[in-house]
Amino acid sequence: MKLFELVGRDPSQGFSPYVWRTRMALAHKGFEPELVPLRFTEIADRLAFAESRTVPVLVDDDKVVTDSWHIACYLEEAYPERPSLFGGDVGRVQARHFNNSSFNHLVMPLFKAIVGEIFEMLEEEDQAYFRESREKRLGKALEEMEEHREENLDLFRANLWPYEMTLREYDYFGGETPAYCDYILYGIFQWAKGTSRAQFLEEDSRLHDWRSRMDSMFDGLGGQLQQRS
Ligand SMILES: N[C@@H](CCC(=O)N[C@@H](CS)C(=O)NCC(=O)O)C(=O)O
Structure with missing residues (x-):
């Protein structure tokens, strides 16, 4: 593969x-x-x-x-004989919804907050492409986006509330073990970790604990990504 x-x-x-x-x-x-x-x-x-x-x-x-x-x-x-990502048809629809809602509530504000930091990580040629395509998408210059960085970060953090609440009752979004919804959210945090110096989670939060458990899965696959310094 x-x-x-x-x-x-x-x-x-x-x-x-x-x-x-x-x-x-x-x-x-x-x-x-x-x-x-x-x-x-x-x-x-x-x-x-x-x-x-x-x-x-x-x-x-x-x-x-x-x-x-x-x-x-x-x-x-x-690969139906291997561990299930959705746990059935109902789970698949709910994961689709999780995918869409997390895009709206988490990916969008985070993208607006960290777009400048992503830009800094790119090769020159990519920077030109990224600036042009993202400024068109956002309708604003990257520098202007910086002025709204804190506001977008606050929105992202506030929108984590329902995820935190669910984790007070369940270990994972898949229940006792991780499922595709966990990977959707984890992907967003990996993006944040790899590109941004901002802190997103309180150390005593359930999300913080969930993220460390996710980091150690599959022999520490996700944990290998370095925190942007
Ligand atoms: N809905 C797509 C979105 C994929 C996507 O937007 N990928 C970005 C990277 S995070 C990309 O390849 N962008 C290329 C570009 O903007 O030129 C998916 O879930 O795979």
Whole structure:
């Protein structure tokens, strides 16, 4: 299996939240894919075979699967005898909802807060591409986004409340053991850890404890990502 991922200047530090969900989902199913690191400006050419402009892209023998959600569904369908990511059809719909709602409440404010820090991690050529595409998307210059950084960080932290509440009752979003919803949220924290110097969690929070447990899963797969310094 081959998994195409996104990197900045350091090819060993993949930071895409979507790739991290897929890496955890693959580990959950017992797979260790070969990682293919790509920079932003390499994606279009290198992934033309998959007709994708984004990572992750998974190649499994003759199957090419794009988009982290489609990859999770593919893994569940192609490998039903391995540990389940969704725990059934109801769980799959709920995970889809978790994917959408966390995009809205967590990915968006975090993206607005850390966009400048992501920019700093990129090679020059990628920086030009990133600036142009993200400024268009945000309707603001990256420098202007910096002025709203604290406000966006506060929004992100406030929106973590329902996740914290759930973890007061359950060890994982999958219940007693992690499931795909855990990987969705963990991917967001991996993105934050790899790109931003900001602190997001109180040390005595359930989320903090959950994150350390997630870091040590699969022989410390996620824990290997370095905290941005
Ligand atoms: N919905 C997609 C989103 C993937 C995505 O946005 N990936 C970003 C990296 S975090 C990307 O490849 N961006 C390429 C670009 O902006 O040119 C998924 O879940 O896989």
